[in-house]
Amino acid sequence: MFIHIGDDHVIQSKDVVAIIDQSLMSSSSIIEEMIFNQRKNKRVVETEENNAKAIVVTNDIIYFSPLSVFTLKKRANMMSTLNKLEDFSEEME
Structure with missing residues (x-):
């Protein structure tokens, strides 16, 4: 399934490694270093207005959302709930 993470970005839920609160970036040298290195490799997608509230880490790219x-989290959980529902659409025809 897919998750809309804002700024017209949609990612596959299976690619999400972590969703981190943006305020933790300044308190964690590990997160700062990871983002610094990925920016050098041009693997970071910033928000359009630099109003990030979350950092979404995927297998290939880091997104600021x-x-x-x-x-x-609600959007990701909604997708997993929808995946568990059975499809009865064929029975209604």
Whole structure:
């Protein structure tokens, strides 16, 4: 399934490694170093207005999202719930 993470970016949920609150970036040297290195490799997608609330780490790219961690978590959980539902659409015809 796919998750809309804001700024017209849609990613596959299976590629998500972590969703981190943006405020943790300044308190963690490991996160700062990871983002610094990925920026050098041009593997970071910034928000359009630099109003990031969350950092979405995928297998290939790091995205700064204007959506909160809570909102992204709800969207990811909604997708997993939808995956578990059975499809009865053929029976209705």
